Amino acid sequence: MKSPVADATEATVNGVQTPLIELRNVSKSFGGVVALQGVDFSVNPGEIHGLVGENGAGKSTLMKIIAGVHTGYEGEMRVEGRLVQFRSARDAIAAGIGMVHQELSVVPDLSVAENVFLGVQPVKAGGIIDWAGMKAQARTLIASLGLDLDPNTRVGSLPVGVQQLIELSRVLFSGARTIILDEPTSALSPPEVARLFVALRKLRAEGRGLIFISHFLDDVLEISDRITVFRNSRRVATELRANLDKDKIIGHMIGRGSAEMHMGETAVLNARQDEPPLLAARDISDGRSLNGVSVELKRGEITGMYGFMGSGLIEFARALFGRHAFSRGSITLEGKPAHFRSTAAARRAGLAFVPENRSMMLFRTEPVYKNVSIAMLDRIHKLLVKPQEEREVAKHHIKDLQIRPPLTDIPLGSLSGGNQQKVALAKWLTNMPKILILSEPTRGMDVGAKEDVIRIIKTLRDKGVSILVLSTEPETILTLADKIYVVKRGAVVSELSSGTVTKSDLLAAA
Ligand SMILES: Nc1ncnc2c1ncn2[C@@H]1O[C@H](COP(=O)(O)OP(=O)(O)OP(=O)(O)O)[C@@H](O)[C@H]1O
């Protein structure tokens, strides 16, 4: 049974042609959780098809069906007109389908070159891997996305945004005719997104079909020829880009008017001038990515740090938390010197850190409630906490953060990306720190989920927690911060603590 939808399903961009991918009436459930219901979807050659929808709407599930990751589903799939039933991701790759997954899948211990050519190393006569050729080619490919990197660099040592670009280059230049990009820009700065879009348009001009999933609706509107909206496991609209705007998309996504859902484009700042800082970092330098960063965090205040990827934000957050060594500068906590030698030492002093790569801090195979209570277990002796109490605490947060589905005992890994992020935050609510450092707290979240997270962060602030938010998204900073530092090339270039600030002020300063 299909619901009536606004429709451009059959529309082709360049006249009548066989779609690269065509799905009909596809349904998929995981145990009791319905992920897709009667979905039709297609991609044409020479088309960029945008796909949007709230967290948990079913986007990644559909893409994993196309990419041969999920093999059990109802409905039909055709590739270039041929009915297919993939048995594995390998089958999909053989059929010309490449996918960049939402979760980074670069291999941290391998080099840049090895990651770019993962599984498809060029070989010389005699079957020997052509290392020199591979490195040279890797350098050229990543350069087209604006990366100037030694191909020998270990990928794990690079910032998440750069890792994301490396992962993208692997699939973009693999020769796949259909390319699926699931949240490819979440860690990228505006100039990097612009360069990625140049590469995507080139692939489109070559007649490839691209599927572009993102919560950044401006990006989707800019790059797509056609846009499909999912809501609650169903496709609710497929329309030509020309017939859509941001409000219409949000309307389809949430099924109601969107005026109240807009994130901040401007902020009126009101920093606490009077109080001494709870934490002060002065002149933090590492001789490389940090060139003298100074910030002050106050009790009951949200401090925002804004900068592009590569500006040093990530390194600074890690330096505060004892995870990144610095050669100059000092940190004081409540006026006393505090040079944390380890994450554990920082934690004992009352600092909590939710890094941009949240999956590092989560246990995907453990149930949701265990992931929520893990911070609580640091505090209370493990033996004293009964699973039933852990569940009760988790239940409370699941309700408060509107984590879906609202179940305590399913494995964390079965939640959608956005809902996993809520769990990562929830665990700090059980054990309120003095200082909470959040790197990209709303990355990859849809408008509704962002609102939930923003509400929680503000509640913690109002309870007296000092919060540092580091983000490459100006909207996130503007919505949250009482005071803003703009960081560029490892230094604070602008400090804003009062008056009205706009998105263009931030973009212009960074
Ligand atoms: N492997 C799995 N096991 C169990 N349930 C799953 C699994 N993968 C997805 N689901 C469930 O299917 C539904 C759709 O999830 P999906 O990951 O497709 O959402 P999404 O639209 O990609 O969301 P997001 O924007 O947060 O990434 C969710 O309810 C999710 O919890």
Ligand SMILES: [Mg+2]
């Ligand atoms: Mg997803």
